[in-house]
Amino acid sequence: MKTSDFSYDLPQELIAQTPIEPRDSSRLMTLDKHTGETCHRHFYDIADLIRPGDCLILNDSRVLPARIYGVKEDTGAHVEFLLLENKGNDTWEVLCKPGKRAKEGSRFAFGGGLFTGEIVGVKEDGNRLVHFSYEGVFFALLDEIGQMPLPPYIKEKLEDKERYQTVYSKEIGSAAAPTAGLHFTPGLLDKLKGKGVELGYVTLHVGLGTFRPVSVDRITDHKMHAEHYYMPASTAELINHTKERGGRVIAVGTTSCRTIESVAQREGCFKESSGWTDIFIYPGYEFRGVDALITNFHLPESTLIMLVSALAGRENVLRAYKEAVQEKYRFFSFGDAMFIGDLK
Structure with a gap:
């Protein structure tokens, strides 16, 4: 077939x-x-x-409102992060775009400093492992700044x-x-x-x-x-x-x-x-x-x-x-x- x-x-x-x-x-x-x-x-x-x-x-x-935008601490470059899977201990597998700005050891701030993330690993498929640091409840913070990961065929913004x-x-x-x-x-x-x-x-x-x-x-x-x-x-x-x-x-x-x-x-x-x-x-x-x-x-x-x-x-x-x-x-x-x- x-x-x-x-x-x-x-x-x-x-x-x-x-x-x-x-x-x-x-x-x-x-x-x-x-x-x-x-x-x-x-x-x-x-x-x-x-x-x-x-x-x-x-x-x-x-x-999850899994699409978040990070600002690279040393250069101010903007990178889009898409949270894919919670690996435990505040570490997530993510898809980064553009990936070349998210090398191992890079640090990013999210939501004007609501939380930070450090790239702690790069997988064979290019996905990154990110360890997040924050105060409070991570999912509550994510709900505050995250966007819905709408399918690629939806071009309109979800209100x-x-x-x-x-x-x-x-x-x-x-x-x-x-x-x-x-x-x-x-x-x-x-x-x-x-x-x-x-x-x-x-x-x-x-x-x-x-x-x-x-x-x-x-x-x-x-x-x-x-x-x-x-x-x-x-x-x-x-x-x-x-x-x-x-x-x-x-x-x-x-x-x-x-x-x-x-x-x-x-x-x-x-x-x-x-x-x-x-x-x-x-x-x-x-x-x-x-x-x-x-x-x-x-x-x-x-x-x-x-x-x-x-x-x-x-x-x-x-x-x-x-x-x-x-x-x-x-x-x-x-x-x-x-x-x-x-x-x-």
């Missing part, structure tokens, strides 16, 4: 640059995973598609940082938002719970690798980035209970989907589990936990469009995407949504 098998034509003007208000007023395409039949709704209609006894599994990861967070985000650690969840409002979640739909949470910290294009011709040659996940016992029990009573396990977003399927692969069942996953889901994959998926529209030739094609079939997905383009749906992170599942 080739990467080019997952390509489609997308006019640039359909790439959503800003979030829509209110959150749940975005459009929603439904796609029957068996028949390929589509229908057009709004996201607030999702409560009509989810049945009592179903469960929603949501990723509660919270995005409200909370619009790149889900309303249920809690566990800080992502470099990008689990965007399928951006459509939910507290009121919509309450409506679902009132209908008898149970909610469970997992944590998967989204890495920047989620935007990395597939650069090989054969998809089986692609190496997935690893991301850290955690499934609590309560969520595992909810999935088991839902399966036992004949309900559907509905993943909100590809990150929740990958977490559920990673636990199934690693543990052979659903129980409390944590670790790193580089699971790659593409057509031919047999789902062991996920019955349906709420997701956004994904980039051509990306691992994410391969994942949804595994659930609903490549031909069905590409046909639905072509229809979405014709109907002028909004694409990618701030765009519209799909509900993929058994709709009979």
